Amino acid sequence: MELDSNELYRSVFKEYPDVMDVRQASALLGVSTKTVYKLIDAGALSSLKVGREFRIPKLNIMRYLRIIEASAEISAKS
Numbered sequence: 001m002e003l004d005s006n007e008l009y010r011s012v013f014k015e016y017p018d019v020m021d022v023r024q025a026s027a028l029l030g031v032s033t034k035t036v037y038k039l040i041d042a043g044a045l046s047s048l049k050v051g052r053e054f055r056i057p058k059l060n061i062m063r064y065l066r067i068i069e070a071s072a073e074i075s076a077k078s
Contacts, residue, residue, distance in 0.1 A: 013058050013061075016058065018057065021053060021056075025061060040056075047060065
């Protein structure tokens with residue numbers, strides 16, 4: 001069963017703040033902080049720079065996950 005954006009936001013991301021730092025985003029994605037910095041540098045994960053730190057809105061993480069999902073579906077069809 002596929003979750004729509006609102007359900008995904010309420011169920012999966014409910015424990016995280018609306019805007020996360022790199023450490024929180026890495027925990028949510030299950031990757032290292034170094035990987036999150038690489039995703040930001042590559043433009044794959046949109047973020048905001050506040051002072052010397054990056055902030056990543058939940059919406060941007062959802063967009064990133066949808067892009068990954070779409071890429072996986074295209075690869076599976078090939």
